[in-house]
Structures are given as C-alpha cells and as structure tokens.
Amino acid sequence: MEPSPPEPEDSRYWVRSVARAVDVLELLAARPPGEGMSVTEIGQALGLSKSAAFATLYTLTRRGLVADDGAGMSRRYRLGMALARLGSQALAQTSLRDVARPHLVALARATAATARLATLVQDQAVVIDQVGGNERVRLDLRMGSHELPHSTGLGKAILSWLPPDQVRELVGRVGLMRRTSRTITDVDTLVAHLAESRAQGYAIDDEEDAEGVFCIGSPLLGHDGACVGAISITGLKLDQPAWHYQELGRTVRDAARRISRDLGFDPDAPAVTTVGGPEVVDGAATPG
Structure with a gap:
C-alpha cells in the first residue's frame, strides 16, 4: 500500500497561514528558556512583514499556543502552555x-x-x-x-x-x-x-x-x-x-x-x- 507523497508547497492543499504559524512555533521553540522574541525579530527571522507576524502571533496567543509578556514595544512572545496539553x-x-x-x-x-x-x-x-x-x-x-x-x-x-x-x-x-x-x-x-x-x-x-x-x-x-x-x-x-x-x-x-x-x-x-x-x-x- 503505497502512501501518498507529501504535498508540495505549491499544492492547492497547502495552507500558507498554517505553515506560517508552524514556522513561528518552531522559531520560538528554538529560543533558550526565558528568552522571548519581539514581533520585529520574528518577522525578520521568517521574512514576514510586521503586520503578518503580528496577525499570526495574535491568533496563536488567543488559542494559548503562544504567550506574551510586557506591553507595547517591549512585548515579547514565547511558547504557550496549551502546547503542554x-x-x-x-x-x-x-x-x-x-x-x-x-x-x-x-x-x-x-x-x-x-x-x-x-x-x-x-x-x-x-x-x-x-x-x-x-x-x-x-x-x-x-x-x-x-x-x-x-x-x-x-x-x-x-x-x-x-x-x-x-x-x-x-x-x-x-x-x-x-x-x-x-x-x-x-x-x-x-x-x-x-x-x-x-x-x-x-x-x-x-x-x-x-x-x-x-x-x-x-x-x-x-x-x-x-x-x-x-x-x-x-x-x-x-x-x-x-x-x-x-x-x-x-x-x-x-x-x-x-x-x-x-x-x-x-x-x-x-x-x-x-x-x-x-x-x-x-x-x-x-x-x-
């Protein structure tokens, strides 16, 4: 029984926003404990605009997959506790x-x-x-x-x-x-x-x-x-x-x-x- 090959990134089944969210989680997971990242840092690391990075982080934060500390320009993001579940x-x-x-x-x-x-x-x-x-x-x-x-x-x-x-x-x-x-x-x-x-x-x-x-x-x-x-x-x-x-x-x-x-x-x-x-x-x- 031959498995279906992975879908390429240009496939009609590829969801860019989901892939972007996974990239954000992987990026935050690679950080040392206690060291979060700003929206700007995340955007630069992944080649995203600040608005696209913020929209992804906002959604992940609302679902508990990402947590944020601080406010305004000092706000930092890290992995959320929903990932523990x-x-x-x-x-x-x-x-x-x-x-x-x-x-x-x-x-x-x-x-x-x-x-x-x-x-x-x-x-x-x-x-x-x-x-x-x-x-x-x-x-x-x-x-x-x-x-x-x-x-x-x-x-x-x-x-x-x-x-x-x-x-x-x-x-x-x-x-x-x-x-x-x-x-x-x-x-x-x-x-x-x-x-x-x-x-x-x-x-x-x-x-x-x-x-x-x-x-x-x-x-x-x-x-x-x-x-x-x-x-x-x-x-x-x-x-x-x-x-x-x-x-x-x-x-x-x-x-x-x-x-x-x-x-x-x-x-x-x-x-x-x-x-x-x-x-x-x-x-x-x-x-x-």
Whole structure:
C-alpha cells in the first residue's frame, strides 16, 4: 500500500497561514528558556512583514499556543502552555508505541512481513511505528503515512470496532475512494464486511489499496475497552492458498490481543465500541 507523497508547497492543499504559524512555533521553540522574541525579530527571522507576524502571533496567543509578556514595544512572545496539553496527548501516543514495539518486532519476525502500528487521526489511520520483516522485496512504506479507512487493513481494523452508524458518518465525511478494482465503494457492503472482520478479529485488505499488495490488520483495545489503534502486516500478494492468509490473520489477531492486555484491556469486561467517541457498551469485549 503505497502512501501518498507529501504535498508540495505549491499544492492547492497547502495552507500558507498554517505553515506560517508552524514556522513561528518552531522559531520560538528554538529560543533558550526565558528568552522571548519581539514581533520585529520574528518577522525578520521568517521574512514576514510586521503586520503578518503580528496577525499570526495574535491568533496563536488567543488559542494559548503562544504567550506574551510586557506591553507595547517591549512585548515579547514565547511558547504557550496549551502546547503542554498537546504534548501530553503526543506522549500518550508514544506510550502506545512503546507498549506495541516489542510485539511488532516479534510479529515481523514471525510473518516475514512489515509490521505496522497506527492510530486514528482526523478519520484516517496514521502510522506511528513500523518494523520491517525479512522480505525479499521491500515495499515503500513510510512512517506518518495516512491510510484510508475503507481500503486498508489498518483502517478497516479500526472501523470494525465502531458501530455501523458511526462507520456511515465517517464514510460520509471521507468518502469511499476507489483505489483498485477490488476496493469496496458501497457503504452497505463495507458495513457487512466490517462485521465479518470484527467477528474473526482481523481485517484483510486484499489488493484493495494497491495492486499486488495485501495488508492484514487487527484492532488494539485500551484499558477501558475502547479502540486505541491497530496493528497490521503488509506484504506482496503471491499465489498462496486462502488458508495461508487466514493463518496470518490469526497471528496478527493474537499479537493484537497481547498488546491490548499490556494496555490493561480486560477481555471479560463489557466492550466499548468507540474510537475516542461516545461509549457504546455491547456485551463482553473480545478483540477477535
């Protein structure tokens, strides 16, 4: 499954004001503790007019991402405490990565395929860790890539833990882009497919995101039973019998179960069918 390349700065999706705000944050982050910067200094460092620099700083300050001290010409800017909250969320994701990492290593060795870890961010599965197997042919798989939820093993594994109405809402936002001739592009078919995936504990991308490539994913559950992400293996689709992919699916599912238990998941507790949303209890929780 080939990730989409980064958008160039001249892309129609590139938002200049957002890039400018990130540049300001990066600039302030590079300052020694306690040393802020003036509007003029920031403008000069980034090649911005004083008015453009001030507008960016004003917006970031209102959102708590930047703080200011002093008044008038002596006003200095530094990073705001709202970044600490975002940093805590980033640390929480890093914690998931730390817990999953040894299992990913073992999974890659056991299957001779690339093992990956992802969380759901803005309706897409974002890869936050991966371990290469000893494949003879290496696939171009990159950290931070965004996986479509309906056509990839990681995405479908996460969706399989959502109730059908939430799946339909998510699909309504992101659509069902056809990636190959095998991509599921009908929402009813997708919902039925996800029900089967949940029952067996793993989801299969059978050349649905890229020709000649398969991906098998399984959801990860946290201590409260909510889905916190998914793991998968990815490899080339060869002339293998169906039972081989089912065997790989069970291997991925078992690894996901071990990670979920390390995250504090209790398989005997009521299930919470959500991914960071309202809790929906539907009986005994079984990630596969």
